[in-house]
């Protein structure tokens with residue numbers, strides 16, 4: 001086999017690759033400078049390394065390309081982040097990556113994309129030097145080439161992993177759609193989130209008066225000083241109706257309610273009236289965390305709904321952190337995906 005490969009792999013290396021240990025491995029070819037023939041495009045999909053089949057090296061297999069076309073109905077360029085075939089992440093030492101990034105930089109410079117989708121962990125690591133695709137997928141990062149072209153990089157799952165794990169498809173599709181709409185179509189968030197911080201006890205009393213018997217669903221969230229409900233305290237409680245958002249700085253270190261005992265107690269009494277109202281739904285995300293803290297303050301919240309559990313019922317395979325849900329349902333609400 002060694003001799004067979006050596007028949008045609010000895011001549012096609014590139015000066016930029018000098019010192020790369022991938023050259024010591026048996027490959028059908030090396031240093032595929034596909035960027036020489038790429039055209040300018042708004043969108044670039046980057047795979048990990050080239051896929052080699054029947055004498056041809058391609059950035060993505062036919063099946064992977066079909067999946068991308070199914071999910072993305074626009075023109076795009078395709079390339080590999082590592083310019084040799086069948087290179088695994090484990091083969092790419094930091095030095096190898098550094099060498100190969102020169103090719104990658106030339107690729108971006110050639111295509112001049114607005115948006116780059118790095119598919120899988122290796123492509124993400126090659127371009128933005130970060131790892132952990134499960135956490136970072138769908139987020140956005142800035143990249144500027146040596147010659148000064150700037151673009152946005154959004155890591156997504158590798159289409160191969162979506163073919164293998166169809167449950168990833170909805171996230172793959174959503175990440176592509178959200179990023180394309182935001183960065184290429186420049187669809188902006190229209191509304192402005194406004195909230196009112198209540199710093200006067202009369203405002204809290206008025207809020208309790210308005211909400212203690214309401215049947216309107218309210219979204220609730222608490223911020224705490226830590227994760228341990230036995231030791232940590234509630235800094236703020238946020239309440240959202242369909243129209244308005246209120247924030248009450250309950251036990252925040254600068255809370256005006258901590259200055260006088262009577263105001264402090266009144267504040268909690270009024271908040272209890274809102275939270276223990278049985279007539280309306282209180283929607284939390286991961287409610288058990290918030291409820292444990294509230295019980296510590298003597299508040300037994302009634303009629304609790306939980307978006308984490310509801311989302312699990314919709315599709316148990318999807319990630320359910322608050323950020324994942326916002327990315328999925330309200331991507332334009334985020335300044336940065």
Ligand code: SF4
Pocket residue numbers: 016017020021022023030031032082083084087096099100103
């Ligand atoms: S991995 Fe990159 S740097 Fe190394 S030989 Fe291949 S193209 Fe060159």
